[in-house]
Amino acid sequence: MSDVVIQVEQLSKVYRLGTIGTGFLLQDLQRWWTTTVRRQQDPFFQLPDNPQQASSQALWALRNINFEVRQGEVWGIIGNNGAGKSTLLKIISRIIRPSRGVVRGRGKVSSLLEVGTGFHPELSGRENIFLSGYILGMSKAEIRAKFDEIVAFSGVEAFLDTPVKRYSSGMYVRLAFAVAAHLEPDILIIDEVLAVGDADFQKKCLGKMREVARNEGRTILFVSHNLPAVKNLCDHGLWLQQGQVQASGDIAHVVNRYLVGAQHVQARQSWAQPAEAPGNDLIRFRQVELIPHLAQPEAPLDIRTPLTVKFQFWNFTDNILISTHLTLFSYDGECVFDVASVATVCQKGVVSGECTIPGNFLNDGAYYITLYVLKDTTTNLFDFEQCLSFELDDYRTGTQWYGKWWGAVRPQLPFQLTQTEMSLT
Structure with a gap:
């Protein structure tokens, strides 16, 4: 259909395990010539015929992944560590090549897969805004036009001329996301951006992503272990486990299936x-x-x-x-x-x-x-x-705080606010 912006068909990615070299200089040169110059398959590593086939030499990070994303949809990709989420995003972002299958995309793609992509620790926050923005695809004129918005969003105005190596992890991630949030891509890919940050930062991130998705019609792929945030932001979900799709579709259904599968209960x-x-x-x-x-x-x-x-x-x-x-x-x-x-x-x-x-x-x-x-x-x-x-598992409504709730217990007690006066005079 014309509104499909990402189409993934029979996507698989395999990594070779063990030593990198063959142990012989001549064979290493032959491998380099074959794989790098001629762009052909490694003659000393035979790709398994079937992704379901176990191999002592191969690790299947993804196995026969199929799904479609339409324009303006927000997808949450969930799963345990090592499930293949980041590998999938890197393939869609054209950072790595798949071993099998195809990814078709339409539109400009911007990715925030690691906090501080393009940042240099010795440069100031001001200089890194220009550096990171350029690496992420913005022109110098675009960065200048949005510079004040980026700085205001990040909340690090007082440290703008300080080298980022002196930033805390929270300040670092705020500035990195602020740059990425002010890109204007058709497809925005975000990996674990909420792993670090306080309540104000989380609220800004979710609000900004919701704004670009719903008001500007952009497509978002969002990976996070923060399931309340995923459910709050996303409409569709994809659950990966050991490189395979376990469930896809409505986000509430996918998250429920993931939670049931992840729970360990001796009942x-x-x-x-x-x-x-x-x-x-x-x-x-x-x-x-x-x-x-x-x-x-x-x-x-x-x-x-x-x-x-x-x-x-x-x-x-x-x-x-x-x-x-x-x-x-x-x-x-x-x-x-x-x-x-x-x-x-x-x-x-x-x-x-x-x-x-x-x-x-x-x-x-x-x-x-x-x-x-x-x-x-x-x-x-x-x-x-x-x-x-x-x-x-957690469950929240009526809040934009998605960090860990304090305390061993979390009772619902009668608690309300009442407007008693309408003026301070």
Whole structure:
């Protein structure tokens, strides 16, 4: 279609593993002549026939990637480290060549793949604006016309004549993005630009990208591990894993699938016979289970999700006063809370317990649960350590702050502002 600005078909990229040279000068010269001068395939490295085929000499960074981007669309590309995101952007930006497949593009492309592209540490911020802008495709006249806007956007006016080697990482990235943000490409490619920066910087970046996409009709490819920012900015998504497309389409659907695939949850353990179960001569656990309350079964666990912990254990003593403590820990070992059941007199048999952690209470992160069974509320009968584990992903609305939310808990409490006076006089 005429509005397709990027078309990727059967794109694959393979890298050679191991030593670079052959070990023989004559063969190294033959390789240089064949690959550099004649632009033919390396005679000493045979490209695997199939991207799915494993090889000790080859690493497939991308495997048979197919997608189309239309004018004015904003695509978020997500995935774990090493998934192939940066490789894909470098191929689209024509920095590296694909091993197989083709990329068709229409329009001027500008890329911000590394913070400070074209910056020289010994030059001042003022000089680097001209240097980086020229490298990114702007003319000297264009840079001069937009110089004041770039400086104002960066927020480093006071340090403009200071060598950038003395800048903090935050100042460096602000100036680098300010230059790239004032280009006028048809396609803007951005890789992890929000990895460094404070709240004000993130707000400016997202606002600027949203402005050029929606008001000026430009196309954006945006790579980030900051999923709330990706969902806020992008309309379409592409999830890469080990160089392959796992999902593409609507950004909310793609992010949900990625989160579900990335979560590590130990949600249930059970034992048929007491002899096989964890415990001792007094207590043995029959079952522990974590039940999330989800509107859709395929949805990921996030901070809104209520979680019910259910458990059963065999009690081998009559007339015993038993209580159970459910203790929640973060994965760095910090105790988030410890809640105790009502102490109950129990006979020999199976004892069941249940506790619900409400939604909108915990912060995002990874957690594990330990259950402590006590006699007379003081004497330990058995400690079932790290019996359940789960991860909660972030979820935000009504904010443009996408950094880590402080605190172990994140409750929704009644909190509102009211206009009490209309004038200061």
